[in-house]
Amino acid sequence: MPGHSRRAFVRDVALIGGATAALPAVTAAPAAATESSKATVAAATEGAGSTVVTIGPGDRRYPDLTWGSNRRWVGTPDDVHLVGTSSQVLAAVQRAVNGRRGFAVRSGGHCYEDFVTNDRVRTVIDLSNLNGIGYDSARGVFYVEPGARLGDVYRTLYRQWGVTLPGGSCPTVGVGGHVAGGGYGPLSRQHGLIVDHLWGVELVVVDSSGRASKVVATRERDDPNRDLWWAHTGGGGGTFGVVTRYLFRSPGVTGTAPEDRLPKPPSEILVSNVTWSWSDMTEAAFTRLLRNYGEWYETHSSPDSPYATLFSQLKPQHRSAGSFSMTTQIDASVPNAAELLDSYLAAVNEGTNVDFRVDDRRKISWLHAVTQWPGFTGTDTTTRFKGKSAYMRRGFTDANLKAFWKHMTRTDYAHPASLVMITAYGGKVNTVPAADTAVPQRDSILKLHYVSFWTDPAEDATHLAWIRSLYQDVYAASGGVPASNADTDGCFINYADADLADSRYNASGVPWHELYFKSGYRRLQTVKAQWDPKDLFNHSLSIKAV
Structure with missing residues (x-):
């Protein structure tokens, strides 16, 4: 991305690293568009002193309420209802159902796909004021x-x-x-x-x-x-x-x-950010680095590990960025926290014959870290992006590593904001039986987040082609997706990826819902058949009734 600064890139990474889906719901039979060019304020059916603000296309606030963090998706609803109580939600839903109007629900606006912005959506119920x-x-x-x-x-x-x-x-x-x-x-x-x-x-x-x-x-x-x-x-x-x-x-x-x-x-955490220069990186060094990272988590992901409080993201990005980084935190109060961090960094870098640069290492308050520190946090950058995901049960295969190297060093594609975030997982997560929640992936050690950011709509096809080809090559042995096997275990629904429901990009024979939910x-x-028998709450990756 021309002009994409290092600071902006870190912010982008933080945004998508923590981002998640919105709460979309689309009726099966949307009504025709209605005239709604002015903002209106109506009293709520219940809830003393509260009001519902309804905003239409003619209002200056309308653009801010029709797109979220992914500028690939911009909606054109007839109206947006800003609700602040459960009774207002009830009334808004009933009104949409009675009018046979396609509707969607938005909370934070971080939906990866077009669930809230597609053409069927004529009413958006915005929950941002329902924030107690x-x-x-x-x-x-x-x-x-x-x-x-x-x-x-x-x-x-x-x-x-x-x-x-x-x-x-x-x-x-x-x-x-x-x-x-x-x-x-x-x-x-x-x-x-x-x-x-x-x-x-x-x-x-x-x-x-x-x-x-x-x-x-x-x-x-x-x-x-x-x-x-x-x-x-x-x-x-x-x-x-x-x-x-x-x-x-x-x-x-x-x-x-x-x-x-x-x-x-924790009261305080010890944070670290280290960087490797692409100019120093050979294929052997890159491969060793990623292999070390995966193997370390194979042996340090039990809930009683002294590293249970360590969380880290290794973020290899396209060579055109000049470098890539790894961000880590550990509870500063655990015994020998500094030594544990040093040991971790040494293990990841062992045998690469490449030195990393320490960009940040200090002790900060936990609250500052989760609200302001740019290592894992970030503001809404409102770029265009495409994301994909994978759960890893063990470290990388030779084929995985060859595919990473190939696409991160391609000379026919030069974009510094295309990357993979390889994130620490396991520990206490894996103590919960798979059927106890609707998240069935309970023996993974890493979660991968593939993502590319850009701003120019004219570049959509280029960046989509890169991330799709990378993903398909990494998982070529299982049909281009991380099917459940000894190495991988499907995908994360909050990093919604409509490609998984498209046979052009998923040749595994495993349906999208198996990748996300397995036998659950x-x-x-x-549950869908019992609680939404009319299938009013739906989108391209929603649950389909029996």
Whole structure:
């Protein structure tokens, strides 16, 4: 990307590293466009003192509400409803259903595909004002509404109660889709996925008669709605209804005080960023580096490892960038934290005969790290991008490494903002049985995020071709996708990739839903049939009813 600075690139990486899907929902029979050229304010059906702001195409605010972080997708809805209460959500959904209007729901705007912006969507229900965070003492759970951003969640939970949730690293991501897709982040090796702490959901659903209603589903064994809770532990957004509140409490807690009911983050972390120059890199050195990285996690991903608090991303990017980096953090309070970090860096670099440059190494507060430090965080860059994903059960094969080298050093394609983020995984994540949540990948050690950023629409075909060819070559042995086998275990729904449903890019014979949900898809289909019998909440990668 011409003029793409190093600082901007780091920001882009941080954005996509923590980004996740929105909560799309599209009706099967959209109505024709209606005239909606002015902003209107209507009183909510319930909720004293609250209003719904409705914005149409003629309003100066309209452009800001019709696209998110991926500028490849810009919607043209007839209206956008900014709701702030569950009753307003209920009314908005009922109005859309009654009018047979295609609708979609947006929380943070980080959807990778066109789920919220495609032409069928005539109404967008924007949840950004439904952003409360607090503690429900009657039920003994924390509540987080879907419009809350991760950075605000971390700040509120930590400053008021000294606790947190092990969610993603990008502070601008909305909670709505992040939780529904089984979000992960820098504390997941120590505390598991964010859904491993999900006690319940409150949401709006629509029955077979077209009537919208509010329901609550929890993980309690005697809850008749328990399967609906389970579906929200990784089944992805936009399939079952509109979540209006998530309820969190860690399983097995015995304390009754709020500060005893969720994980406690470290007070401070030791952070590191190191860089390798492409000018020093041979194929042998590059291959050894990536092989070392994968093999290290093969032997250091148990939940009781002294490295359980270490989280790292190795980010090889196209050679035209001039260099690539690895960003790491570790709890500064663990015994010999500095020595553990040094040992890790040495192990990754061993035998490469190439030196890395230390760009950053210091101790910072955990809260600063998850809200402001540019290592894993970033602002919304609103670039165009394409992302793909893979779970790795063990390190890289020779074929994987050859494909990485080939595409990272291609001379017919020179783009510094094309990369792969190879992220630490495992630990506590892998202690949860695969069927306990809708995230079935529970024995992986790495999660890969392939991504290319750009700004010029005229370059779409070029960058899409590069990332698709890289991905297909890396997984050529399994039909161009990371099918479940000894090495790989499918894909991550929050990095939504519509290519997986296209036989041009998925020649494995494994359907897209098996790559995301494995055998759990059948259970998700049953939940879909019960709670969204009219298939009103749908998009290209939503659950299809039995």
